[in-house]
Amino acid sequence: xxxxxxxxxxxxxxxxxxxxxxxxxxxxxxxxxxxxxxxxxxxxxxxxxxxxxxxxxxxxxxxxxxxxxxxxxxxxxxxxxxxxxxxxxxxxxxxxxxxxxxxxxxxxxxxxxxxxxxxxxxxxxxxxxxxxxxxxxxxxxxxxxxxxxxxxxxxxxxxxxxxxxxxxxxxxxxxxxxxxxxxxxxxxxxxxxxxxxxxxxxxxxxxxxxxxxxxxxxxxxxxxxxxxxxxxxxxxxxxxxxxxxxxxxxxxxxxxxxxxxxxxxxxxxxxxxxxxxxxxxxxxxxxxxxxxxxxxxxxxxxxxxxxxxxxxxxxxxxxxxxxxxxxxxxxxxxxxxxxxxxxxxxxxxxxxxxxxxxxxxxxxxxxxxxxxxxxxxxxxxxxxxxxxxxxxxxxxxxxxxxxxxxxxxxxxxxxxxxxxxxxxxxxxxxxxxxxxxxxxxxxxxxxxxxxxxxxxxxxxxxxxxxxxxxxxxxxxxxxxxxxxxxxxxxxxxxxxxxxxxxxxxxxxxxxxxxxxxxx
Numbered sequence: 001x002x003x004x005x006x007x008x009x010x011x012x013x014x015x016x017x018x019x020x021x022x023x024x025x026x027x028x029x030x031x032x033x034x035x036x037x038x039x040x041x042x043x044x045x046x047x048x049x050x051x052x053x054x055x056x057x058x059x060x061x062x063x064x065x066x067x068x069x070x071x072x073x074x075x076x077x078x079x080x081x082x083x084x085x086x087x088x089x090x091x092x093x094x095x096x097x098x099x100x101x102x103x104x105x106x107x108x109x110x111x112x113x114x115x116x117x118x119x120x121x122x123x124x125x126x127x128x129x130x131x132x133x134x135x136x137x138x139x140x141x142x143x144x145x146x147x148x149x150x151x152x153x154x155x156x157x158x159x160x161x162x163x164x165x166x167x168x169x170x171x172x173x174x175x176x177x178x179x180x181x182x183x184x185x186x187x188x189x190x191x192x193x194x195x196x197x198x199x200x201x202x203x204x205x206x207x208x209x210x211x212x213x214x215x216x217x218x219x220x221x222x223x224x225x226x227x228x229x230x231x232x233x234x235x236x237x238x239x240x241x242x243x244x245x246x247x248x249x250x251x252x253x254x255x256x257x258x259x260x261x262x263x264x265x266x267x268x269x270x271x272x273x274x275x276x277x278x279x280x281x282x283x284x285x286x287x288x289x290x291x292x293x294x295x296x297x298x299x300x301x302x303x304x305x306x307x308x309x310x311x312x313x314x315x316x317x318x319x320x321x322x323x324x325x326x327x328x329x330x331x332x333x334x335x336x337x338x339x340x341x342x343x344x345x346x347x348x349x350x351x352x353x354x355x356x357x358x359x360x361x362x363x364x365x366x367x368x369x370x371x372x373x374x375x376x377x378x379x380x381x382x383x384x385x386x387x388x389x390x391x392x393x394x395x396x397x398x399x400x401x402x403x404x405x406x407x408x409x410x411x412x413x414x415x416x417x418x419x420x421x422x423x424x425x426x427x428x429x430x431x432x433x434x435x436x437x438x439x440x441x442x443x444x445x446x447x448x449x450x451x452x453x454x455x456x457x458x459x460x461x462x463x464x465x466x467x468x469x470x471x472x473x474x475x476x477x478x479x480x481x482x483x484x485x486x487x488x489x490x491x492x493x494x495x496x497x498x499x500x501x502x503x504x505x506x507x508x509x510x511x512x513x514x515x516x517x518x519x
Contacts, residue, residue: 021432024511027356028436028504034350035500042492044072045334045342048325049487053332055325056117057369058093058255058302062326066305069325069345069366073307077352078364081307086379090369091255093297094118096329101266105287106279112231112269113220114330114483116238118254119265121294128152128217130286132277133207141210148214152288155207158277159222159270161229168474172416180446180469185422187449197244208241211263218264218290222273227476233483235267235330236371255372257299264292302368304376309351311361311510318398319509319516320363320405321347321502322377324370324454331485335475339490340408341366346499347506358510360403367454370409377454386461393461404464404509404516406502409453411475414494415468415501417444421459425517426466433508437501444469464516468498 048055052065066083074081094117101111104127132154135141211219223233238254240262252259268276276286305325311317323340327333348364369375381387385402386395417434420426427445434443449459450467458465471494479485509516 021429022512023432023435023508025436027354027507030354031350031503031507032436032500034353035346035503036496038353039346039496039499040349041342041346041495041499042490044345045338045490045495046487047072048338048341049332049334053327053334053338054329055327055333055338056094056329057326057372057375058090058297058300059095059329060093060297061095062093062368065325066303066366066368069305069341070307072345073305073348073364076349078307078348079310081305084304084306084365084380085301086303086369086376087383088301088379089299090302090372090375091253092118092257092299094255095295095297097293097295098291099293100291101268102289103272103276103286104289106284109272111272111288112233113266113272114233114235115292115294116235116254116265116267117329118259118296119238119292119294120262121292122218122264122290125289125291126152126217127287127289130154130220130276130280130288132280134281135203135207138203138206141206144210145214148211148216151216152218152220152290153211153216154273154277154280155211155219156221156224158274159224161270161274164229168477170473171413171471172469177416177444177469180417180448181444183446183448185447185449201244205241205243208239212241216263218266218292220266220268220273223267223270228478228482229270231269231271232478233267233269233330234481235483236328236481238262238265253372266290266292302376304368304380305366306363307348308361308363309348309358312357312359314359315361317360317401317403317515318363319358319360319403319506320365321407321506322365322367322405322454323408324368324376325366326368326371326376327485328371328481330483331479332487334485334487334490335411335473335479336481336485337370337409339412339495343408343495343498343502346495347503350499350503351507358507360510362506362510370454374454374457377457381457381461381463385458385463388461395461399461399463402463402515403512405455405458405466406505407453407455407465407467408470408498408502409467410470411473411479412490412494413471413473413475414491415442415470415498417442417446417469419450419467419469420445420447421449421455421466421519422447423464423517423519425519426464429517433505436504440497442497442501462519464518468501470498
């Protein structure tokens with residue numbers, strides 16, 4: 001009898017997963033027609049980048065882009081469009097007012113460079129000698145004492161640069177997709193791990209400390225990624241130096257209103273930085289001229305942009321799509337991540353244009369603070385759905401009504417499938433949803449986790465949150481966090497495809513008989 005009962009129990013659990021997933025092919029066809037024939041995605045992208053980019057969190061650019069996004073969503077007929085303020089302060093805003101850097105001796109050339117975010121400026125137009133800190137070990141520090149006052153310091157080691165024999169842009173090949181499909185789940189990210197301080201970290205702190213105490217005017221660093229060349233600059237936030245033993249939770253970021261005084265910091269294209277270092281190493285004095293005007297805005301709470309298409313009989317249940325609106329500041333944040341924001345906005349426009357009403361509410365979120373640690377989405381999930389403390393998860397009532405979240409944040413590249421985040425129960429659902437897109441090249445499902453973006457805020461508390469597999473194009477090789485992250489790098493056909501798929505997935509999720517299956 002017990003064997004029979006166990007068999008019946010197993011059958012009851014298995015049969016629902018074997019039931020055929022319903023796909024509303026008629027509405028998916030209408031979504032395709034609207035998205036491919038009447039797309040507005042590039043117009044949206046241009047507004048977010050050429051007009052309102054870059055969009056550093058809490059900067060005027062971010063606020064202008066958020067105002068545009070909210071107004072556009074309202075214009076298309078979405079409801080409850082609002083700024084979703086966090087329950088914590090983000091810090092100061094910052095923007096660049098004026099910058100130039102030139103080498104004036106031994107020979108003039110304009111230097112390709114960009115200031116770090118939240119760096120202070122310098123007064124007026126400065127002209128100074130450049131000093132290269134050729135420090136390989138701690139005893140090397142002594143030879144620079146008394147020699148840095150009033151100098152511009154070349155702080156980092158040169159970055160090796162080689163000719164670019166490999167193309168920047170590529171698409172996923174069949175072997176890549178097959179490898180993903182055959183892959184098992186990977187370990188989920190559970191936050192920062194502690195690593196014991198290293199000697200290079202200790203040496204770097206002593207270099208920073210010496211530059212401040214000795215009275216250097218400004219710090220120049222080489223763009224550090226060997227994957228980039230041709231004058232591309234990788235730049236993020238200004239460094240607040242701390243001894244490596246200092247606990248992370250006690251460290252202030254450069255955006256903090258209470259941040260200690262730091263030196264102005266500029267990142268220089270590797271080729272130009274290396275040239276100045278070689279000149280100095282040959283005993284030839286190098287002089288530079290620099291203008292750097294920046295402005296800080298007051299400390300305040302960050303915010304996300306939220307809007308929705310209300311549901312009907314299941315309106316209290318929520319399907320979400322989203323991307324992060326913020327960016328770094330040396331380009332216009334096109335592939336990271338105005339492309340994702342434009343796709344999500346276009347997906348909502350497509351759905352509203354059809355004049356149809358979903359059963360569940362479909363909500364769009366454009367997140368702030370992603371680049372500083374998924375702050376916007378983590379704060380939203382904590383306030384609305386729950387939070388994790390180690391292995392313990394505390395849910396809020398809203399979690400019971402949450403269905404699924406879809407995210408885009410891997411550049412401009414075409415969707416090729418879905419990272420399932422180890423959720424095997426999602427496979428039969430996605431398999432059917434992908435069928436209308438198989439001929440367009442999107443059919444791959446992988447159990448792998450993928451990290452680094454806002455779906456992790458949902459997945460972290462075991463709510464279904466997914467990132468699409470995308471063709472890399474030149475995201476990692478050229479545009480991610482760089483001065484080359486510009487509108488011209490967007491691939492229009494790929495963004496149209498992504499908006500159509502996102503709209504279709506949101507519609508299908510909103511009209512299922514059940515909530516999306518969880519892990």
